[in-house]
Amino acid sequence: MPRVADFAVWAPLHDRVRVLVDGTAHPMSPDGTGWWRTDVAGAQPGAAYAFLLGDDETPLPDPRSRWQPSGVHGASRLYDGDWHIWTDQAWTGRQLPGSVVYELHIGTFTPTGTFDSAIERLDHLAHLGVDLVEVLPVNAVDGPRNWGYDGVGWYAVTENYGGPDAFKRFVDACHSRGMGVLLDVVYNHLGPSGAYLDRFGPYFAGSNIWGPSLNLDGPHSEHVRRYVIDNAKMWLRDFHVDGLRIDAVHALRDTRATHLLEQLAVEVEALSTHLNRPLSLIAESDLNDPRMVTAREAGGYGLHAQWADDIHHTLHTALTGEAQGYYADFATAGLTGLAHVFTRAFLHEGTWSSFRQRNHGAPVDTKRIPGHRFLAYLQNHDQIGNRASGDRLTQTLSPGLLACGAALVFASPFTPMLFMGEEWGARTPWQFFSYFPDEQLREAVRTGRTAEFAEHGWGDADVPDPNAESTFLDSKLDWDEPAGEPHATLLRLHRELIALRRARPELSDPWLDEVEVDIDEVARTVVLHRGRLRVACNLGGEPVTLAMNAPIDRILLASEPVEGHEDAISLPPEAFAIVQLG
Secondary structure: OOOEEEEEEEOOOOOOEEEEEOOEEEEOEEOOOOEEEEEEEOOOOOOEEEEEEOOOOOOEOOOOOOOOOOOOOOOEEOOOOOOOOOOOOOOOOOOOOOOOEEEEOHHHHOOOOOHHHHHOOHHHHHHHOOOEEEEOOOEEOOOOOEOOOOOOEEEEEOOOOOOHHHHHHHHHHHHHOOOEEEEEEOOOOOOOOOOOHHHHOOOEEEEEOOEEEEOOOOOOHHHHHHHHHHHHHHHHHHOOOOEEEEOOHHHOOOOOOOOHHHHHHHHHHHHHHHHOOOOEEEEEOOOOOHHHHOOHHHOOOOOOEEEOHHHHHHHHHHHHOOOOHHHHHHHHHHHHHHHHHHHHOOOOOOEEEOOOOEEEOOOOOOOOOOHHHEEEOOOOHHHHHOOOOOOOHHHOOOHHHHHHHHHHHHOOOOEEEEEOOHHHOOOOOOOOOEOOOOHHHHHHHHHHHHHHHHHHHHOOOOOOOOOOHHHHHHOOOOOOHHHOOOHHHHHHHHHHHHHHHHHOHHHHOOOHHHOEEEEEOOOOEEEEEEOOEEEEEEOOOOOEEEEOOOOEEEEEEEOOOOEEOOOEEEEOOOEEEEEEEO
């Protein structure tokens, strides 16, 4: 019997749809719900196909294409999901609470920038103590290099990194080393080149600062919502991914009674039950709205966690002294603000935001919402790449202050996250880069990014050309660095901090109402109370002696030689120590 392929596409506003398979057009039939379908005998995996809408003879790629080897403008290819033979049958998943997250961009993680070359570096992550590898978006995008947030082929894995089977090999390899995979997905907009969805139906409803946004609550929005939710479930089910980081959810315009995020949480919970492994949903939210991570039973959306930029901003300003743009309120709050955030998660909790020129946020119920629902980090792709020159903290801070920052993150009640190379204090920048074939679009990106950097306080800074290949190449990690100093020492400290967090339950305890923080604005010291443990940090330039107010049993870890007295500890400048009280 010849193989029969089933083709289907949602095109509710058209009165004629055909599918072009290997150059031959086949009529499709409507099913009354806006979908058009047909079976084509003899179509084999790898066959090229595209859709013809109405009397327009322009072939368009499948909005749900799983494989786009000719790019986002080319024909789709039939993809056989069984080509990859999975070896992770024993994998039972990795829950987010208690985990350490490591964010990476496949294209710059290794010199060749592919899934297969990234596999060769996974042992480094396993030895570091990583539990979940968070991968920046991998969907199909126009051009040879991109952060990933300009994707237009949401169901297809970019060929830039090796395509869909290579991504499956990467996930499989992570699982074999005991690490789960989180995938960054973008549902708030589509990229500026290759977004053909609006030709098929009413997918779009206006736009935001990044591009066209989806119709989530207007006429015909039911199928548009399915487009998003089916995509999310595809990654979790068919690619064995363990969770999703959902980009900029504050830009999802949805006025329906059940928000898209809540609907997604409901369906992912059902899928998790069926697959019998935990599946995590993590929001990037600028709203400071606790409903994001509040259980549905308590009236929230039911997401498992969110990135917490307030934690980043207060750490960043405390360590660097920067006060421009959105850092202003955090710099003003100083170490007092740091203490507040480490016990409340948000600095802005219904309070005035000078950057926004309005009140912002709402308070977190710390007795009901655990800290592991907030990701804490010193650096991430946004907080580095959205700086004018893409400079990391290593360009600003001493190794001692980098170590202090790491100690505060890994001893916090939150879920800690590292950005690739941070564990050894990488000195390579991570700059904004992309490359679109259209010259006018490239120029628009160049001028737009320069204006955006100026808005965030960098003025007339020398911004690397995002279209230049050198900007991309300069952003690749240098894997020779970890063997030298101070990188080797920083790497060892990160391994020891992660191991200590795993060994001592006080350090992973997520309950914010149990945390106390002592600060001294003048001496620039921070002491974090974690059960019987104290995390003492001297961020200042002079030695200090800090009273622990209880006998010191032992020093568990220190970044520099320290002196322990009966109930006090002497710290050199820019150093930390974690002590256990008797």
